[in-house]
Every structure is written in C-alpha cells, then in structure tokens.
Amino acid sequence: MITSVIYYIMAVLLLAMILTVFRLVKGPTTPDRIISLDMIGSIMLGLIICIGIIKDNSIYIDVILIITLILFVGTVAMSRYLTHNEKKKWK
Amino acid sequence: MNTTLLQLAAKFIRSIMLVASVFILLRGHNAPGGGFIGGLLASAGIVIYTIAFYSLPLLSKTLRTIAPLRIVGLILALGSGILGLIFGESFLHAQWFKLNIPILGTIDLSTPLLFDIGVYLAVIGVMVMVILLLMEDRKWN
Numbered sequence: 155m156i157t158s159v160i161y162y163i164m165a166v167l168l169l170a171m172i173l174t175v176f177r178l179v180k181g182p183t184t185p186d187r188i189i190s191l192d193m194i195g196s197i198m199l200g201l202i203i204c205i206g207i208i209k210d211n212s213i214y215i216d217v218i219l220i221i222t223l224i225l226f227v228g229t230v231a232m233s234r235y236l237t238h239n240e241k242k243k244w245k
Numbered sequence: 246m247n248t249t250l251l252q253l254a255a256k257f258i259r260s261i262m263l264v265a266s267v268f269i270l271l272r273g274h275n276a277p278g279g280g281f282i283g284g285l286l287a288s289a290g291i292v293i294y295t296i297a298f299y300s301l302p303l304l305s306k307t308l309r310t311i312a313p314l315r316i317v318g319l320i321l322a323l324g325s326g327i328l329g330l331i332f333g334e335s336f337l338h339a340q341w342f343k344l345n346i347p348i349l350g351t352i353d354l355s356t357p358l359l360f361d362i363g364v365y366l367a368v369i370g371v372m373v374m375v376i377l378l379l380m381e382d383r384k385w386n
Contacts, residue, residue: 213277220269220286223262227289230251234296 157208164204171197188232195225247299255297262290270365271358280361284368291369292376308377315370322363325356 171194178190199218206214266287273279295307329338342354 216269216277220265220282223258223265223286224289226258227293230293230296234299 160204160207164201167197167200167204171201184236188229188236191232192225192229195221195228247297251297255294259290259294262293263287266290266365270361273361274357280364281368284365285372287365288369288372288376291373295377296380304377304381308374311373312370314366315374318363318366318368318370320363321366322360325359325363328356328359 174190174193174197178187178194181187181190199221202214202218202221206212266283269278269286270280270283271278273283291307291311295304326337328340330336332338332340334340337356337360340356344352344354346352
C-alpha cells in the first residue's frame with residue numbers, strides 16, 4: 155500500500171520544489187534566496203527518503219545524514235557573507 | 246560573526262563531521278563513500294569551526310596546520326602506486342594483505358585504502374586552503 159502512496163508524496167514534493175525554485179529565481183532580496191536554497195535542500199531530503207522507501211535500501215539514510223550536515227554549512231557561510239558585506243557598507 | 250549559539254553548535258558539529266568523514270572514508274571502495282567525499286565533509290567541519298570563532302590568528306593557525314596536509318596526501322597516493330611496482334606488478338596495481346589482531350579479528354589492508362587516505366588528506370588541505378583564502382581578501386604571510 156505504501157509504495158502506491160509514495161508516488162503521490164513525490165509529486166507533491168516536486169510541486170513544492172518548483173514553487174521554491176520560482177522564489178529562488180525571483181526573490182527580491184538575498185535572504186529570500188538563502189532561505190529558498192535551504193528549503194530546496196530539505197525538499198530534496200524528502201525526495202531521497204521516498205526513493206529509499208521505493209528501492210528498499212538503507213544506504214539512502216547515510217546520504218540524508220551527510221546532506222543535512224552539508225546544508226547547515228551552506229546556510230551559515232551565506233549568512234556570514236551577508237553580515238560581512240553589511241558591516242563593510244556601514245563603515 | 247561571533248555569536249554564542251553558533252559557537253556552541255560548531256564545537257559539536259566539527260567533531261561529528263570529522264567522525265562521519267572517517268566513517269565514510271573507511272566504508273568506501275565497496276559501498277558509497279571514499280576519500281574525496283570524506284575529505285569534503287572534514288573540510289566543511291573545519292571551515293564551520295573557523296567561521297564560528299572568526300579571528301585572524303585562528304585563521305592563520307588553521308592555514309598553517311591544515312594546508313601542508315595536501316603534500317602528505319599526494320606523497321601517500323604516489324607511494325601506494327609505487328608499492329604495486331615493488332611487489333612485481335604494474336603501477337597502481339592493488340595489493341591486499343590480511344592482518345591478524347588477537348581480539349578484533351582479521352582486518353583487510355590494501356593499497357587502495359592507502360590511496361584513499363592520500364586523496365582524503367589532499368582534499369582536506371586543498372579545500373580548507375581555498376575556502377579560507379577566499380573568505381578574506383588580504384595577503385597572508
């Protein structure tokens with residue numbers, strides 16, 4: 155039963171990812187783009203979990219673990235870039 | 246960007262990332278993983294620690310400590326190729342050894358593992374050096 159539900163879940167996640175990519179391209183300010191990149195990563199985690207359930211393979215759990223660690227680094231580095239530029243502007 | 250929350254998190258996240266990178270490095274060659282991905286993960290951990298505790302002496306010290314690792318890694322990768330020549334095969338031919346340890350059991354040692362460790366060290370050195378040099382545009386001595 156769960157393998158027939160998984161495809162609908164993946165369709166909804168893909169719809170969410172399309173909307174988030176729209177925000178990433180259009181986003182008026184840089185924080186919008188940072189948040190949308192972070193959210194794209196989270197949606198990708200959901201998709202990878204779905205693929206892991208379909209394939210019935212436990213190696214995707216490790217992939218998810220590594221992606222969460224790397225995602226955090228990207229967000230922190232981009233926010234550091236933002237604050238650094240603002241400090242330079244105020245000076 | 247010296248915030249308390251990030252500094253508290255960075256200590257744990259760095260150690261978690263280093264342990265996970267060693268786990269991925271040792272799991273490679275049969276399962277997903279390997280030297281390159283492990284090196285990227287470890288360099289991300291070191292960089293996030295440097296971002297959290299950002300100061301110029303820490304940056305300089307990290308560069309001086311981590312950047313020479315790339316030379317060690319390249320020498321290890323070259324040495325694993327030469328080991329194949331020593332045992333009478335072609336260059337970079339894989340050699341497998343079995344090591345018996347009384348409590349832990351047998352461990353398979355091979356020259357691909359040595360090559361992967363070399364790639365791991367080289368990737369850590371190069372990535373940390375590139376990211377830390379791009380973070381600040383001033384000359385380091």
